[in-house]
Amino acid sequence: MDWYDHIVHAASSASDDGEKWLLFRLTEVKRQMPKRSGSRPGRRPNVNRNFRFGHEKLLQDYFSETPTYDDNHFLRRFRIPRAMFLDIMQELESSDDYFQLRCDATGKVGLSSLQKCTAALRMLAYGASASSLDENLRIGESTSLLTLRNFCKAVLNIYGPEYLRAPAPEEVNKLMHQNAVRGFPGMVGSVDCMHWVWKNCPVTFKGQYQGKEGKSTIVLEAVASRDLYIWHAFFGCP
Structure with a gap:
């Protein structure tokens, strides 16, 4: 028995005009409520999505x-x-x-x-x-x-x-050799970065992450090798 049935049971046994009027109003509300026939009581029927x-x-x-x-x-x-x-x-x-x-x-x-x-x-x-x-x-x-x-x-x-692991020693040596040939001995990789607009930045943080464009952004940093492996990624403190 749901809330409606409980109230109807109480109102039906009453003789007061106000309670009878309440019973009438509840009957109207119940009649106007959408009928549901889902997998569980009270749920809408599932959409036949094909x-x-x-x-x-x-x-x-x-x-x-x-x-x-x-x-x-x-x-x-x-x-x-x-x-x-x-x-x-x-x-x-x-x-x-x-x-x-x-x-x-x-x-x-x-x-x-x-x-x-x-x-x-x-x-x-x-x-x-x-x-x-x-x-x-x-x-x-x-x-x-x-x-x-x-x-x-x-x-x-x-x-x-x-793919989600630290580089092995032979891979580090390979990266350092490639960069040494390019004129950067001892370097594993160079960082490239871009600003990504932070659409839902909280108001309290906007001043910390607002650039010259007037939009809140976070910096995405990455170190990648020629075979497109990303060896380091940092997407900002937030």
Whole structure:
């Protein structure tokens, strides 16, 4: 019995006109409330997003033999080459159950690994909001956020031991030799930096991070070698 039923039960046994008027008003409110029939009491029914349609559209746009958008479009929109995307997706499928195609308790086929990986990379590459991916990828906001978290965790687990590590002694010697040939003996690498606009900078910090352009920024520093390995990265104290 919910709050409405409790009040109705109390008001129905009353003889006072004011309480009867309250019963009438509650009945009107109850009648105007939207009916819900979701998976749990009080929840709206789930949107029928047609996951298969989203997968087939994505397949035709970027991953078919004759895709709608070529490699240049793919590289600009995903920020990585198509072959690298497919390699990462296959690694995720083989190492993480979340990225495998599964069915729910009713036998309905869920989202494909293609849709999940695309959603995660769109948020990372474009800074897109989770709710903006629903129309094309057929993936809800909460699922998009969960996918992004699982994607980042899986990538760290798979590629962390190889790419997120300190340089080995032979790699340091190689870097120092390359820089010595260039005229900088004893140098591992040179720092390059850029200012990144801090859109949501707290008001109390604006004075500390405001440059001559009048916008709050943080400095991103990086040391990279010729083979595009980043050996040092610093994205500001905040």
